[in-house]
Amino acid sequence: EPEVTQTPSHQVTQMGQEVILRCVPISNHLYFYWYRQILGQKVEFLVSFYNNEISEKSEIFDDQFSVERPDGSNFTLKIRSTKLEDSAMYFCASRSQGRGSNQPQHFGDGTRLSIL
Amino acid sequence: TQLLEQSPQFLSIQEGENLTVYCNSSSVFSSLQWYRQEPGEGPVLLVTVVTGGEVKKLKRLTFQFGDARKDSSLHITAAQPGDTGLYLCAGWYGGSQGNLIFGKGTKLSVKP
Numbered sequence: 001e002p003e004v005t006q007t008p009s010h011q012v013t014q015m016g017q018e019v020i021l022r023c024v025p026i027s028n029h030l031y032f033y034w035y036r037q038i039l040g041q042k043v044e045f046l047v048s049f050y051n052n053e054i055s056e057k058s059e060i061f062d063d064q065f066s067v068e069r070p071d072g073s074n075f076t077l078k079i080r081s082t083k084l085e086d087s088a089m090y091f092c093a094s095r096s097q098g099r100g101s102n103q104p105q106h107f108g109d110g111t112r113l114s115i116l
Numbered sequence: 117t118q119l120l121e122q123s124p125q126f127l128s129i130q131e132g133e134n135l136t137v138y139c140n141s142s143s144v145f146s147s148l149q150w151y152r153q154e155p156g157e158g159p160v161l162l163v164t165v166v167t168g169g170e171v172k173k174l175k176r177l178t179f180q181f182g183d184a185r186k187d188s189s190l191h192i193t194a195a196q197p198g199d200t201g202l203y204l205c206a207g208w209y210g211g212s213q214g215n216l217i218f219g220k221g222t223k224l225s226v227k228p
Contacts, residue, residue, distance in 0.1 A: 004158075006158075033216075035218075042204075042218045042219060043159065043204065043216075043218040044218070045215040058215075091158050091159070093158075102147065102164065102166055104149060104164055105149070105161070105216060106161065107151075107158035107159045107160070107161075108158050109157045110156075110157070110158050112156075
């Protein structure tokens with residue numbers, strides 16, 4: 001069964017450094033998402049992406065965050081100047097075309113980001 | 117602000133028992149999705165419920181969407197140790213492309 005893949009599985013970065021998290025969505029999917037989960041807390045929406053542009057973003061997704069689909073397969077989340085509070089699991093998700101409420105979002109296994 | 121409250125937060129039962137977990141909100145959702153998450157992994161979709169009052173069955177798991185589409189429940193019959201995990205409900209409330217609002221989850225432990 002096709003799946004969403006994320007790399008790296010664990011990223012350790014010094015505070016203030018830039019980090020890029022990578023995702024390969026399911027190949028025929030057109031809608032892409034990033035979520036994060038701080039340890040012990042709920043999964044939170046960051047941003048959705050469709051047709052090469054951001055569709056929606058949450059309050060968490062401030063100017064230090066950006067997303068890009070640099071080619072036909074990758075979907076990346078960049079954090080420009082990391083802060084300690086950016087430490088979390090970051091999940092990528094994708095879904096196929098169709099009525100959004102009926103189309104399930106498929107999640108990758110996440111990247112654990114640790115900021116030192 | 118849309119919020120989903122899940123209860124109970126933790127549940128520890130013996131193999132063979134039945135259980136129900138709840139997902140409640142004051143907001144109406146277009147659909148609700150139930151996921152199961154194992155430690156170190158991403159959420160895995162179990163089911164999507166869309167219509168108010170809808171009931172879906174997945175082997176020993178029964179999912180129900182409330183008539184007003186503000187709440188949902190997951191009932192597990194004759195729980196097995198393999199059912200152990202974190203069960204998350206996530207609501208789709210709309211928006212241009214939509215995004216999911218997650219509850220905090222119910223951590224289920226089934227002891228043999």
